[in-house]
Amino acid sequence: MPSVTFVEFSGAKHVVDVPVAENVMRGALYNDIPGIVGECGGGLACATCHCYVDEAWTDRVGPPSSPEERDMLESAAAEVKPTSRLSCQIEMSGGLEGLIVHLPEKQYD
Amino acid sequence: MRMDPANPVPPVVHHRVGMDQVPPHVPKELIRSAMIAYGSEFLAAPHDYMAGLHETMPPLWYDVGAMGNAWQAIKHEDALHVLRHAELFNNEDATPFPRDPDDYFYFIPIEIDPPDHRKYRNIVDPVLSPKAVLELEGRIRQLANELIDGFIAKGECEFAEDFGRPLPVYVFLELMGLPLDMCPTFVSWAIELLHSNDRAIMGESLRKISEYLKVAIADKQAHPDDKVISRIVHAAPNGEPLSEKEIFGFAVFLFIAGLDTVFATLNNIWLYLAENPDKRQELIDDPENITAQTEELLRVFSVTFSGRTVSQDTELRGVQLKKGDKITCILPACNFDPEAFPNPREVNFHRPRKTILAFTVGVHSCMGAHLARLEVKIALQEWLKRIPEFRVKPGTKIEYRPGGVVGPEQVPLEWDPATTA
Numbered sequence: 277m278p279s280v281t282f283v284e285f286s287g288a289k290h291v292v293d294v295p296v297a298e299n300v301m302r303g304a305l306y307n308d309i310p311g312i313v314g315e316c317g318g319g320l321a322c323a324t325c326h327c328y329v330d331e332a333w334t335d336r337v338g339p340p341s342s343p344e345e346r347d348m349l350e351s352a353a354a355e356v357k358p359t360s361r362l363s364c365q366i367e368m369s370g371g372l373e374g375l376i377v378h379l380p381e382k383q384y385d
Numbered sequence: 386m387r388m389d390p391a392n393p394v395p396p397v398v399h400h401r402v403g404m405d406q407v408p409p410h411v412p413k414e415l416i417r418s419a420m421i422a423y424g425s426e427f428l429a430a431p432h433d434y435m436a437g438l439h440e441t442m443p444p445l446w447y448d449v450g451a452m453g454n455a456w457q458a459i460k461h462e463d464a465l466h467v468l469r470h471a472e473l474f475n476n477e478d479a480t481p482f483p484r485d486p487d488d489y490f491y492f493i494p495i496e497i498d499p500p501d502h503r504k505y506r507n508i509v510d511p512v513l514s515p516k517a518v519l520e521l522e523g524r525i526r527q528l529a530n531e532l533i534d535g536f537i538a539k540g541e542c543e544f545a546e547d548f549g550r551p552l553p554v555y556v557f558l559e560l561m562g563l564p565l566d567m568c569p570t571f572v573s574w575a576i577e578l579l580h581s582n583d584r585a586i587m588g589e590s591l592r593k594i595s596e597y598l599k600v601a602i603a604d605k606q607a608h609p610d611d612k613v614i615s616r617i618v619h620a621a622p623n624g625e626p627l628s629e630k631e632i633f634g635f636a637v638f639l640f641i642a643g644l645d646t647v648f649a650t651l652n653n654i655w656l657y658l659a660e661n662p663d664k665r666q667e668l669i670d671d672p673e674n675i676t677a678q679t680e681e682l683l684r685v686f687s688v689t690f691s692g693r694t695v696s697q698d699t700e701l702r703g704v705q706l707k708k709g710d711k712i713t714c715i716l717p718a719c720n721f722d723p724e725a726f727p728n729p730r731e732v733n734f735h736r737p738r739k740t741i742l743a744f745t746v747g748v749h750s751c752m753g754a755h756l757a758r759l760e761v762k763i764a765l766q767e768w769l770k771r772i773p774e775f776r777v778k779p780g781t782k783i784e785y786r787p788g789g790v791v792g793p794e795q796v797p798l799e800w801d802p803a804t805t806a
Contacts, residue, residue, distance in 0.1 A: 302514070306507060315469075315750040319515050319758065321680075322740050322750075344676075347738035384469050 278373040282309045283330075285381045294368045300377060301325035301364035311379035318364035320344040323352040324383040325363040330376035334359050337372070341365050354380030388477070390501055391628040393491045395484070396477040398694075399709055401454040407447065410705050417446045419457065421715060422690070423787035431791045432653070432686065435459075436721035436730050445702045448713075455692070455711035456701075459718040461725035461742070463701060467693060467714055468747035471498050474693035474712060476749060481789070482578070482641065483588045490630050492638040495749060502748055504622040505635060512560070512613055515755045521556065525760060528555045529767040537771060537805050541778065544796035545652050548764075553647035556760060561639065562612025563601060570597075575644045580786060591637075598636050613639065646688055647757050649792025650743075651764060653686035656796050657732075659777045664732055669769050671734070678734045679762045683743040685732055687717040688791045691745045716742040717791065775800040 277293040280303055284290070294303030304312040304325070313324035320342070326349070329337045340346045345365050349356050363377060388394075401408070407416060419442060420427055427434045438459050448457045458464050467474045480492045491497060494505035511517060532551060536542040554568050554575070577590035598614075605615040617635050620627055627635070658665045668678055695710040706712065719742045721729040726736065744751035751757070777783070778797040786794050 302511070305503065305510070308503065313469075313748075315746055315748065316740075316744070317510060317514060317750065317752065317755060319755050320738065321744070321754070322746060344738045348740075350737075351739060384465065 278368055278370060278375070280368070280372075281374070281376045282311070282327075283376065283378045284309075284311050285379055296368050296370060298368055299364050300327070300366040300368065300375070301362070303368065304363065309379075311383070312363060313383045314364060320348050320362070320365070323348045323350075323362060326352040326354060326356075326380050326383060327361055327363045327377040328357055328359045328380065329361055329366075330378060331359065333372075333375055333377075337361065337366055337375070352380070353382045353384045388491070388497070388501075390491055390493065390497050390631055390634075393489045393630055393634070395486050395489050398478045401711075402451065403454070404449055406454060407449060408707065408710070410707050411447045412704070415443060415446045415704065417442060417448055417457075418450050419446075419448055420450055421448070421457065421713075422789060422791070423452065428785045428787065431785055432717060432721075435715060435718040438715070438718045439721060439723060439729075445704055453711065455713050456704075456706060458701070458712060458714045459722065460702070461719045461722040464691070464714040464716065464719040464742055465740070465746055466701065467712060468691055468745055468749070471502075471748050473696055473699050475696045477694055479692060479749075480638075480641070482591060483584050484591070490634040490637070492641070493631055493635040494752075495638060495642070496634075499748055505631075506748075506752060507622065508617055508620040508635075509613060509639075509752055512616065513752050513756055518756045518759050521560065521756070522759065522763065524559060525552075525556055525763045526767055528552060529764055530771075533768065533771050538802055540802045541797070541799040544655050544798050545648070545792075545794065548768075549648050549651040549655070549796070552651070552764060553644055553760060556756070557640075557643045560612065560643075560756070561614050561636075562605070562610050563614070567597075571640075571644070575640075578641070579645045579790065580788065582787065594637060594640060595633070598633065598640070602632055602636060642751075643753055643756075645790045646753075647760055649688040649790045650683065650686055650757070650761060652792040652796050653688065654682050654761065654765075655768075655798065656777065656783060656793055657682075657686065659775055659796070659798055661732075662774070665769065665773070667734060668765060669773055672766070674734055675762055675766065677736070677738070679758055679765065680738070680741060681732060681734050681736060682765075683758070683761065684720045684726065684736075684741040685730075687720050687741070687743040690714065690716055690789060691749075714742070714745075716745060771806050772800055772804075773806075774804045 280294050282290045292307040301314040315324045316322040444460045475498050494502050532548050574590050574594050577586050605618045609615045691714045693712050695706045698707050723729050744754035775798045778799045781797050783793045
């Protein structure tokens with residue numbers, strides 16, 4: 277099972293396994309990672325699973341995968357950067373083994 | 386006090402009712418009585434009334450009424466704040482259904498706040514994720530068409546009874562792993578529990594549902610499957626199986642949550658489409674935009690409310706709220722907040738995507754949201770394919786019943802069978 281490293285805003289790191297085809301947001305929720313809320317459950321109806329993809333991974337992960345993801349990112353509470361993604365839209369695959377994502381200061385105000 | 390979900394006890398609740406029970410910290414100028422969900426003005430046209438609250442009421446007021454006194458929030462921003470801060474606004478006493486104090490149970494997960502809440506959600510969320518519910522798509526289409534087959538040639542139906550009610554019940558039974566021939570029984574229980582407005586009938590209905598579910602749970606213990614009840618029965622978060630009370634409270638809550646809300650939503654939408662042929666045509670002409678169309682219809686036809694209890698003194702919109710105060714987010718009104726949705730009454734299928742409150746937000750965000758969206762979407766697609774032109778039967782008076790789920794009681798429709806497919 278590929279592993280993902282979540283880096284909290286404080287710098288704390290958590291390495292967890294996320295099954296292939298599962299999304300990164302769910303990987304965080306299953307493992308009680310602080311800093312990801314994912315309140316809508318992955319339906320592009322909120323922006324509470326916001327993350328910054330580590331610079332080393334942006335090419336492989338790619339930009340927001342739909343206009344809806346782009347729209348929703350606009351309502352993210354923390355600063356939106358070029359590396360911003362909604363983690364529910366990043367699906368795990370073998371090629372993402374070792375993925376690193378950084379978590380924002382907050383998911384809502 | 387932190388609750389123990391495995392050993393439920395009835396919460397000590399301080400209900401305030403009427404003018405003589407307005408606490409002293411409430412400013413006089415913020416006291417109103419809007420009679421939400423039961424007043425005659427509300428019932429005449431609920432969604433219009435709730436949209437109009439932005440013109441007739443302060444953005445946050447203290448409502449005094451026969452159903453209990455509570456703060457009422459109608460701003461989108463305020464609802465996000467209240468619902469996303471479970472540490473300030475808790476969910477104890479969040480459901481009005483009568484329970485036996487000597488055999489008490491919590492409705493799970495709605496009455497459980499963090500940190501215990503997530504363990505329950507992790508059991509069921511995977512089967513209700515956007516991807517997982519797609520596995521039900523074919524089946525829902527088939528059920529929708531079977532229902533339509535039953536009345537299409539007649540040129541008329543009573544939408545609520547013939548389609549709005551049975552579709553979500555069938556899907557629910559399927560998902561839970563319960564026999565489909567229970568549909569009529571479940572419908573009658575749902576009506577007694579959710580629409581009788583009589584505590585004795587509600588209690589009796591809950592007793593029948595409980596009896597049935599206890600047998601079903603025992604059956605799943607012996608014969609596991611991959612459906613929801615069985616998953617709950619066999620779940621073991623952190624290696625610990627759920628207690629009998631937790632399993633029961635979880636199963637019975639799904640029953641309450643899953644049936645009436647989609648029913649009311651479908652009824653609202655079909656009434657609107659029957660009266661707005663141009664919008665119907667837009668749906669037919671632009672099938673690629675179905676996701677945004679569904680979301681926009683859910684925005685303007687949200688059906689329910691989120692009530693919370695203030696856990697510690699706090700401030701909202703410059704107003705002091707005190708521990709023990711009740712606060713209701715009028716979700717349909719929040720979806721008409723002009724600051725969040727410009728020109729809010731207009732149904733516009735091309736709005737930029739934004740958080741709507743149909744399914745509430747925060748940790749208690751509706752776990753069935755993706756299933757509900759899928760049901761509405763499929764219902765629209767299959768219905769409009771086969772019955773593109775329909776209207777409310779002339780002479781019909783549309784009526785709304787008081788209660789916490791807002792939709793017309795009956796929607797009698799008619800069409801020319803020659804226009805159907």
